[in-house]
Amino acid sequence: MDKKNLTLGEFIIENQDSFQYTSGELSRLLNGLRLAAKVVNHEVNKAGLVDIIGAAGDTNIQGENQQKLDVLANEKFIQTLSKREIVCGIASEEEDDFISINSFDKQHQNKYIVLIDPLDGSSNIDVNVSVGTIFSIYRRITPVGTPVTIEDFLQPGKNQVAAGYIIYGTSTMLVYTTGDGVNGFTLNPALGTFYLSHPNMEFPETGKIYSVNEGNYVHFPQGVKDYIKYCQEEEGDRPYTSRYIGSLVSDFHRNMIKGGIYMYPKSSKASNGKLRLLYECNPMAFLAEQAKGKASNGHQAIMEIEPTELHERVPFFCGSKKMVDKAEEFMNA
Ligand code: P6P
Numbered sequence: 001m002d003k004k005n006l007t008l009g010e011f012i013i014e015n016q017d018s019f020q021y022t023s024g025e026l027s028r029l030l031n032g033l034r035l036a037a038k039v040v041n042h043e044v045n046k047a048g049l050v051d052i053i054g055a056a057g058d059t060n061i062q063g064e065n066q067q068k069l070d071v072l073a074n075e076k077f078i079q080t081l082s083k084r085e086i087v088c089g090i091a092s093e094e095e096d097d098f099i100s101i102n103s104f105d106k107q108h109q110n111k112y113i114v115l116i117d118p119l120d121g122s123s124n125i126d127v128n129v130s131v132g133t134i135f136s137i138y139r140r141i142t143p144v145g146t147p148v149t150i151e152d153f154l155q156p157g158k159n160q161v162a163a164g165y166i167i168y169g170t171s172t173m174l175v176y177t178t179g180d181g182v183n184g185f186t187l188n189p190a191l192g193t194f195y196l197s198h199p200n201m202e203f204p205e206t207g208k209i210y211s212v213n214e215g216n217y218v219h220f221p222q223g224v225k226d227y228i229k230y231c232q233e234e235e236g237d238r239p240y241t242s243r244y245i246g247s248l249v250s251d252f253h254r255n256m257i258k259g260g261i262y263m264y265p266k267s268s269k270a271s272n273g274k275l276r277l278l279y280e281c282n283p284m285a286f287l288a289e290q291a292k293g294k295a296s297n298g299h300q301a302i303m304e305i306e307p308t309e310l311h312e313r314v315p316f317f318c319g320s321k322k323m324v325d326k327a328e329e330f331m332n333a
Contacts, residue, residue, distance in 0.1 A: 037284065074175055078090055088108050088144075089153065093117045101148075116134065119133060128252040130249070132249025138153075154306075156303060160180065160283070163177060171186050171195075173185060177286060182201050186198075201291050203292055205320060209260030210263070210323070216265075255320070260319050261327060264316045277305060293320055
């Protein structure tokens with residue numbers, strides 16, 4: 001089939017044979033995410049027009065103000081995945097605990113769990129900057145037919161069977177992997193259809209962009225400060241360009257296309273950094289490695305970390321392999 005006009009639905013069907021597990025459920029799961037993405041995209045795009053932006057007044061487990069779109073996106077993804085009887089459990093940045101999904105006629109027969117950041121970068125919503133949804137998919141490890149337990153969610157990132165993000169930017173894209181490379185699909189809003197626009201996405205081996213919140217510079221470990229100064233030195237292909245949108249999905253997406261490194265280090269203000277291991281760092285690390293990039297906490301591959309808590313945070317360095325290698329050199333000097 002002509003790759004140029006392949007829709008996401010056709011791509012999922014065409015590639016389900018390369019998926020090592022029962023592909024029917026995963027295909028239905030990806031189709032569920034596709035539907036929710038279109039609904040959230042519609043709400044994000046009209047956010048400026050209706051009174052849906054601004055804090056919902058509530059705060060999530062992170063102690064962050066929940067923007068109304070956070071709440072809506074969370075509800076839409078949970079609703080879609082629950083109603084379609086595809087998953088047996090869901091964990092979300094916006095939910096204190098995981099949700100066990102019991103399809104009554106199936107009695108917990110579904111095999112997959114999903115961890116999701118329904119609207120990452122939500123503080124950018126009311127200033128009209130791109131935001132994104134991040135998802136991570138595992139097979140359950142506790143017996144089918146029983147309610148899921150925390151063990152199903154505390155799996156290392158290397159166990160992921162699929163991961164991806166939706167970026168609500170100048171155009172809306174869904175980018176995902178099932179362990180056989182990374183492919184990007186762009187939404188044609190007139191038709192409500194995602195089309196394959198970026199087949200086999202790969203990080204350039206190196207790049208000239210570094211993404212970090214330099215406002216935290218004085219709080220960073222010395223190795224991070226030294227790497228940032230290295231990026232700014234006049235030598236060879238440096239100084240690099242500093243680009244930081246404040247939205248992980250947007251910075252990651254740009255760096256994957258152009259080459260670059262994203263960093264959210266630990267600091268004297270945040271001993272484990274800010275980003276969450278299970279539904280931000282692991283899915284982005286899976287994508288990065290599948291796109292021939294790299295993702296670490298500065299010392300260890302992100303996907304090798306054994307999680308201990310649902311909302312745990314880790315330092316995060318991700319992007320072009322040679323740039324992450326160089327950053328690790330400075331941090332382990
Ligand atoms: P800071 C958004 O809240 C987020 O989780 C990422 O998307 C983003 O890269 C980072 O936090 C921004 O955090 O502390 O630099 O504003």
